[in-house]
Amino acid sequence: xxxxxxxxxxxxxxxxxxxxxxxxxxxxxxxxxxxxxxxxxxxxxxxxxxxxxxxxxxxxxxxxxxxxxxxxxxxxxxxxxxxxxxxxxxxxxxxxxxxxxxxxxxxxxxxxxxxxxxxxxxxxxxxxxxxxxxxxxxxxxxxxxxxxxxxxxxxxxxxxxxxxxxxxxxxxxxxxxxxxxxxxxxxxxxxxxxxxxxxxxxxxxxxxxxxxxxxxxxxxxxxxxxxxxxxxxx
Numbered sequence: 001x002x003x004x005x006x007x008x009x010x011x012x013x014x015x016x017x018x019x020x021x022x023x024x025x026x027x028x029x030x031x032x033x034x035x036x037x038x039x040x041x042x043x044x045x046x047x048x049x050x051x052x053x054x055x056x057x058x059x060x061x062x063x064x065x066x067x068x069x070x071x072x073x074x075x076x077x078x079x080x081x082x083x084x085x086x087x088x089x090x091x092x093x094x095x096x097x098x099x100x101x102x103x104x105x106x107x108x109x110x111x112x113x114x115x116x117x118x119x120x121x122x123x124x125x126x127x128x129x130x131x132x133x134x135x136x137x138x139x140x141x142x143x144x145x146x147x148x149x150x151x152x153x154x155x156x157x158x159x160x161x162x163x164x165x166x167x168x169x170x171x172x173x174x175x176x177x178x179x180x181x182x183x184x185x186x187x188x189x190x191x192x193x194x195x196x197x198x199x200x201x202x203x204x205x206x207x208x209x210x211x212x213x214x215x216x217x218x219x220x221x222x223x224x225x226x227x228x229x230x231x232x233x234x
Contacts, residue, residue, distance in 0.1 A: 016050050020058035023048060028067045029164045031224075033078035039068065041076070066165055083218045086166060090217060093162045094210045096155050100147040101190065101206045105199040108149035116145055117191045127184060135174050135184075136167065142187050149194075168224045169217065183209065 024044070026032075033039060039059060045052045059076045062068035069077045104113075123130075123138045130138070140163050147156045163170075174180045186209045193202035 017054040017057045020044075020048055020050065020054045021061055024055075024058050024062060025065070025067065025164070028062060028078055029167050031168060035078055035080045037078045038074070039076040039078060065161055081221050081224070083221055086169065086221060087217045089162050089166050090169075090210070093159065093166070094207070096159055096162075097143060097147065097210060098203055098206055100150040100152070100155060100159075101194070101202045102199050103150035103152070104146055105194055105197050105202055107151055108194065110195070112149055113191065113195050116142075116149070117188075117195065119145075120187050120191060124184065124188065132171060132175055135180070136171050139170060139174060139183070139187075140167075146190070146194075169220045172220045172223055 024039075041052045041055050041059070045055045048055065059068055059070075063070055063076075067079055069079050071077065120142060123142075127135065144156065144159060144163070147159050173183065186205060190202055190205045190209065193205055
């Protein structure tokens with residue numbers, strides 16, 4: 001008789017795929033692979049201590065995420081950086097975040113907004129001693145929290161994907177002390193506007209906060225590439 005449902009060992013198999021996916025996703029968005037570098041399934045399986053099957057499944061998920069490319073008869077590759085693509089991602093991100101902050105003004109509870117204000121005050125207090133990695137995570141969390149206040153799960157999912165694909169630009173932006181101070185300070189202003197239910201003010205502040213010209217994006221991509229290859233030589 002045919003049996004349906006989860007078979008013995010399936011859960012551990014699912015966990016293996018998740019472990020491979022988490023490792024490869026983190027390594028990809030932090031440029032542990034160079035843009036355009038081939039991702040060898042055999043080597044990756046050996047590093048992770050698993051068979052090739054979960055590695056391949058994880059890589060296929062990363063294709064859907066837009067982080068990995070596949071070429072027939074050649075294999076999997078870390079996606080190359082495209083100025084056009086990154087610029088377009090910034091545009092989509094802005095559209096999603098502007099709609100989110102407007103909707104959050106209408107539907108978020110005052111207590112939830114106050115929780116975010118207290119959380120961000122804590123980040124600002126700790127900021128001088130925070131690593132760049134921690135600052136990037138805090139910055140991403142701020143924007144995702146605003147989207148969560150708006151209550152649209154699909155929008156939140158798309159923003160998470162975009163954040164992963166533009167993280168290196170966000171990191172470069174926050175490494176500059178002047179840009180970091182301006183960017184992080186704007187978060188409190190956005191939350192203040194949310195607290196006052198000033199939708200137009202919150203949208204205007206968020207629009208200014210997210211403004212990147214195509215030349216700025218291009219400059220930061222080149223800066224990121226220079227760092228990636230400099231670290232490899234070092």
